[in-house]
Amino acid sequence: MDNLVSLFLEILEEKRGRPGNDFLTYLIQTPGMTEAEYRDSIVTLFMAGHDTTAGALSSLIFYFASFPSYQTRARDEGLSILGPDSHPNIPDFEKMPFLKACIRESMCINSPSTATISRVSAETLHIGGYALPAGIPIVLNIHAVLHNSQTWKDPDAFNPERFISANSTDDGKWMPCA
Ligand code: HEM
Numbered sequence: 001m002d003n004l005v006s007l008f009l010e011i012l013e014e015k016r017g018r019p020g021n022d023f024l025t026y027l028i029q030t031p032g033m034t035e036a037e038y039r040d041s042i043v044t045l046f047m048a049g050h051d052t053t054a055g056a057l058s059s060l061i062f063y064f065a066s067f068p069s070y071q072t073r074a075r076d077e078g079l080s081i082l083g084p085d086s087h088p089n090i091p092d093f094e095k096m097p098f099l100k101a102c103i104r105e106s107m108c109i110n111s112p113s114t115a116t117i118s119r120v121s122a123e124t125l126h127i128g129g130y131a132l133p134a135g136i137p138i139v140l141n142i143h144a145v146l147h148n149s150q151t152w153k154d155p156d157a158f159n160p161e162r163f164i165s166a167n168s169t170d171d172g173k174w175m176p177c178a
Pocket residue numbers: 044045048049050052053056111112113115116117118142176177178
């Protein structure tokens with residue numbers, strides 16, 4: 001980890017000498033941050049933020065390639081809202097329920113994170129008939145929650161339609177970001 005963090009700090013130094021129109025430059029230009037805060041932010045960005053986001057996007061592109069009719073439908077929806085040359089923003093995204101459903105379904109089937117960060121309880125916990133002793137690391141298996149056939153119909157099928165119906169993500173079972 002120390003070696004990896006040293007590498008991140010080298011990248012930060014390099015960016016100081018060669019600023020650009022990118023996240024690291026904005027970070028460096030943020031006033032009032034300590035060196036430790038710069039370091040921790042870059043670690044968060046690379047380790048928590050990069051692979052998860054890249055994995056989510058790669059999976060979505062994979063499923064669009066595998067199911068061209070969904071790709072066409074999402075593209076047509078995007079074009080109908082954005083037109084050929086406008087720049088998308090967050091409120092536009094809310095007007096694209098099918099694209100949103102595809103992203104949710106993709107993150108459900110192939111969630112970028114498969115488990116939560118571990119927690120340790122100070123006391124013995126009793127959950128679902130099991131006793132989890134104090135002091136042991138506990139993780140929640142996100143993949144299992146997202147593939148539970150008791151809560152999802154055909155959990156392994158890519159079916160964005162399941163997220164078109166109202167409230168399908170509001171009941172706590174869609175949790176790729178925990
Ligand atoms: C598709 C994108 C992402 C997914 C699927 C994802 C998933 C997760 C998951 C499953 C956790 C563990 C939550 C828990 O244990 O309760 C987590 C924690 C975290 N994520 Fe993400 N994440 C994503 C994007 C990002 C981005 C872009 C950033 C920052 C730039 C970020 C920063 C963090 C941080 C700082 C934590 C730790 C929070 C804590 O200590 O409580 N994540 N993320």
